[in-house]
Amino acid sequence: MPRPLNVPTIDQRGARLDFDLRQGSTLGPMRVQLNNPTSDPDVPGAPVNLTGCTVLGQVRKSPTAYGPPEADFVVAMASDLTQGYFDLTIPDEITATLPMIVDAAMTRFFYDIELIDALGRVIPLHYGELRVTPEVTREDKTEPETPEGCC
Numbered sequence: 001m002p003r004p005l006n007v008p009t010i011d012q013r014g015a016r017l018d019f020d021l022r023q024g025s026t027l028g029p030m031r032v033q034l035n036n037p038t039s040d041p042d043v044p045g046a047p048v049n050l051t052g053c054t055v056l057g058q059v060r061k062s063p064t065a066y067g068p069p070e071a072d073f074v075v076a077m078a079s080d081l082t083q084g085y086f087d088l089t090i091p092d093e094i095t096a097t098l099p100m101i102v103d104a105a106m107t108r109f110f111y112d113i114e115l116i117d118a119l120g121r122v123i124p125l126h127y128g129e130l131r132v133t134p135e136v137t138r139e140d141k142t143e144p145e146t147p148e149g150c151c
Contacts, residue, residue, distance in 0.1 A: 012124060013124055013127060014112065014113070014114075014123075014124030014125045014126050014127050015125070015126050015127075016126070016127060016128050017126045017127075017128045018128040018129045018130075018131065019111075019128070019129070019130045019131065020131045020133075021095060021130060021131070021132050021133075022095075022132070022133050022134075022135060023095055023096060023098055023100060023132050023133065023134050023135040024092055024095055024096040024135035024137075025092055025095060025135075026089065026090070026091055026092045026095070027089065027090040027095060027130075028087065028088050028089035028090065029076070029087040029088065029089045030087065030088045030089070031085060031086075031087050032085065032086055032087070032088060032125075033047060033083070033084045033085050034047065034048035034050070034084040034115070034125075035047055035048060035084060036048055047082065047083045047084030047085075048084040049081060049082045049084070050077060050078075050081040050082075050084055050085075050086065050115075051081045051082065051118065052117070052118030053081075053115055053116060053117050053118060054115070054116045055075045055077070055086050055088075055113065055114070055115050055116075055125070056072075056073075056075070056113070056114050056116065057072065057073030057075065057088065057111060057112065057113035057114070057126075058071070058072055058073070058111060058112070059071040059072070059073075059090070059098075059109045059110070059111045059130055060109065060110055060111070061099075061109060061110075062110060063110045070098055070099065070109060071090050071094045071095070071097075071098060071109075072090075072094075073088050073089065073090055073111075073113060074088070074089045074090065074091060075087070075088060076089070088113065095132065096135065098132055100132065100134050104134075105133065105134075106131050106132065106133050107131075107132050107134075108129055108130075108131050108132075109129070109130040109131075109132065110127075110128070110129060110130070111126075111127065111128065111129075111130050112124060112126065112127040112128075113125045113126045113127070
């Protein structure tokens with residue numbers, strides 16, 4: 001039975017945010033500030049104190065893929081954790097190694113970013129797609145060897 005349209009929903013997925021990126025380029029840094037919610041969505045609340053918190057983010061070929069991720073976000077917490085700031089980056093050395101679909105104009109990956117608070121609770125912050133176009137400019141003019149069983 002479908003849910004009536006007027007039923008309130010609590011969304012615990014985090015905010016959807018998609019990225020378009022060229023392979024071999026740096027994603028970020030992106031400065032993020034977490035604020036406590038207020039009754040007025042246009043007015044930010046007090047910053048979240050990130051003392052004792054960890055922020056993690058991974059990129060995978062599909063949301064249900066297991067094994068090592070294709071990439072990890074590099075997270076740098078601000079020096080004053082009480083102001084709720086951290087920076088997210090995926091360096092160019094990492095995006096250069098993302099496995100691309102041969103002869104495709106774009107390869108789609110999926111990611112999410114989570115906060116683990118001081119009590120061990122997992123709080124989703126962001127999720128979405130990372131769409132990567134292949135890098136064309138290369139310093140090394142030789143074609144890399146194709147691994148056995150690949151592509």
